[in-house]
Amino acid sequence: MQEIIIWLNDQLLRMQWLSDLVTLLVRDGFGLDTAGRIGGSVHFFIYDVIKIFILLSVLIFSISYVQSYFPPERTRRILGERQGLWANTVAALLGTITPFCSCSSIPLFIGFTSAGLPLAVTFSFLISSPLVDLASVILLASIFNWSIALAYVVIGLVLAVLGGTLIGRLRLEDQVEDFVYQSPVSDHDNDGAISRRERLAYAMGQVTEIAGRVWLYVLIGVGIGAAIHNWIPEGFISALLGQDKWWSVLVATIAGVPMYADIFGTLPIAEALVQRGVGLGTALTFMMAVTALSLPSMIMLKRVVKLPLLAVFIGIVTVGIILIGYIFNATAHLFV
């Protein structure tokens, strides 16, 4: 039984069959040695691109189908009925399944705030949304393993709950632009009117839309991953990000925060870093920094909140991500 599960995991999630096929192609088709530098890069690139696109399509499809049951209006209603830490926790959990892109953060922020949801709950949601989604969990399991994937989710949720709660405690309600509170609340909810065919069409549409939006990031991410994997000297990586360097997590954060990429583009970079001996915490910090904080979403948020609140948000998330990196690095032996 155990063997069957391991086999399923290797073939379905890690796609060992694909790796073997690509090895055949690179070795016999291109005449390159996959253990060599060029052959290894070509193998990493082809295998990772195909694997990520297969997983991405299947995952987005199934997740979008679930998401169609949780439009933001419904999420807001569910959150409005809860209080305290429990509301933050539910917000963080719903953040993992609500459709999200940086372009939707403003309407969500205005919609939640004008309906009277506390800032604490709204920010728990805003932190968890880009950071933890179901697709990234399964991808993490595919690239690393299940215990790392689960640890990532739990830590991401804790960061969202604590970060949101802290922002709530600081009483920064006056740091939200006034017009936000005056925005009307539209409560029409056509959730019940959606047929299964519409949900399937919606899920299909999400796959093409998201694949269309992220394919370039995936190619760039895998390209960088392949470069890290085989071309950048080991000494350079370990000097900057090595496990014994106390600054590795800080470097990963500073490099990651301004970067803007989808989690699908970031994973191959993290994968290659870990394969080159970078600490797991450092790699996860980099991923979280890229996905949770990005320049475009900051610029968007600046239109609805005043600078002090934005600074507090960025500060709390950054410190949280750095702490997570150090904790993971210190405990990585438990997960591998």
Add this chain to the structure above:
Amino acid sequence: MNIKILGSGCKKCVALAENATAAAQAEGVDAEIEKVTDIIAIAGYGIMSTPGLVINEKVVSSGRVLTVADIGTLLKEAAA
């Protein structure tokens, strides 16, 4: 009649605008169709997912691309 399509220019918004135009024609409604693309103006209607459809300043749908027939029904309701 005034119809507004709320959306920052995504494919779905374009599709919704086309369906709305077709529906107005099919129903023989004299409609002025406007596109609202500024994200804050969109949020000003209280919707959280795009595309949104507004008929005579009333939000009738958000987050979905309604069919021509669906919009036709909504137009009739608004005219009544």
